[in-house]
Every structure is written in structure tokens, then in C-alpha cells.
Amino acid sequence: MQLKDKTALVTGGGRGIGQGIAMALAEAGADVAIADLDIAIARETASKVEALGRKSLALKVDVADVDSVNHLIDEVATAFGHLDIAVNNAGIISIKSIAELSAGDWDRVMAVNAKGVFLCTQAELRVMPPRQFGRIINVASIAGKLGFPDLSHYSASKFAVIGFTNAVAKEVATDGVTVNALCPGIVGTGMWRGDEGLSGRWRQEGESEEASWERHQKTLLPQGVAQTPEDMGQLAVYLASAAHVTGQAIAVDGGFSL
Structure with missing residues (x-):
């Protein structure tokens, strides 16, 4: 299997797209740690990973909190010995027009969707470059490529993820680490x-x-x-395997953002 002997982490892995990606990575041979703010659903997904014969671990994390994120990466590195693949998927959504949107709404979405990806990526890059191997996959959105009404704050956070991903990919390009964005439709x-x-x-x-x-x-x-969570898992497996694809924001959207 193409990801045999690799270890992966998926934030927001307890349900939906995160769970679909976690299962695809496990099916491709990786051991997968599941991190989520809701530890109960993280454990449910971890048990599904283990049912495939892979090692798994369920961990609680608040991706907007630097101490929580650093603790998460330390726990994964200790439990598995190394971290090869990190899927920074945790995110939140609220649907409000610009007139309805409060400063608090804006700050909350940015804290999880943009700051959370920054904190996770920064912590993951503490442990990947010394091994000269790493695959970081930041889950953005087609709303990071196209604006949507009632989603100005969400689109702003996902546009930020795509720009951040491209910039960091160039910083670590010679470290054996690729950094890409996956954009669900x-x-x-x-x-x-x-x-x-x-x-x-x-x-x-x-x-x-x-x-x-x-x-x-x-x-x-x-x-x-x-599209389905399983569709997102297929791209995640590819990006986890590809050595020379980096800095990209790839949409899985049935042609919507062409």
C-alpha cells in the first residue's frame, strides 16, 4: 500500500470531510491520529481506523489555542515516533450577510479557519523537516477561490489558507516537505x-x-x-504520496471553479 509505514494526523477528523480523509489514508496503509474538539466523535473515527488494521489515537484539540496545538503534535510524535502526513481540516462555518455579521463572528471564524491552520502548520514543521519528509494538507474550500454571498467571513478565512499554503510551501521546499491546499466543492x-x-x-x-x-x-x-468526503480522501491520498506537487490549491468540485 502506498502509505504503508506512514503516520498521519487529521484535525477535525471526527466527522464529515475529516472522517472521509482519515479513512482514505488508513485504507492506503497509514496509521492515523484523529484530533477533534469533540473527543467522543474522535474516538468513533479512531475505532473505524483500527478496524482496518491500522494504529490510531483519538485526541482532543482546540486548533485556535497554541498550547493545545503544541501539545497535540507532541502527543502524536511521542505515540507514533514521527509524523509524516498532517491534514489541517478543522474548521467552522457561519452563514450571515455582511449586514448581519458582527466583529465576534468574524474573529471566531478567522481564529479557527485561518489562525488554526497557521498554528497547526507551524507545530507540524517542528517535527517534519529533521526527517526530510512531510506532507501538509490544509483544507480550504472553493470559497477560498470564489466569493459567496452570506459567506464573506468564511471566504476570507479560506482565501487566507490558500495564500498561507502557497507561501509556506516555498519556505520549506528544500526540506522534503510539501504543503498543499485541498478545496472541497x-x-x-x-x-x-x-x-x-x-x-x-x-x-x-x-x-x-x-x-x-x-x-x-x-x-x-x-x-x-x-461531492463526498470520500472524494476528498482520494485527493488527500494523492497529495500524501506526491513528492513534487507543492504550493497548490486543488479543487474537488465537479468543475464548479473552472
């Missing part, structure tokens, strides 16, 4: 689904949330169907 997780998601927010008069979800897939996506 329309995935049927909490950002889109439900009355509080985008398909609920953007439904037309008399339209159900389910009908809105179906309409947005067909009108926004050239392929006409949403």
Missing part, C-alpha cells in the same frame, strides 16, 4: 444541509430544503452531483 455536510445550511438559507419561496439542495447541485455543478 459542494459536499452534503453541515455547511450545506439542513435549515441552517446554505440550501436552507438560499431556498426559494415555497421550496423545501431538500429541493433547494437538489437545485443547487444541478445549477452550480457542471457534473450535476455533489
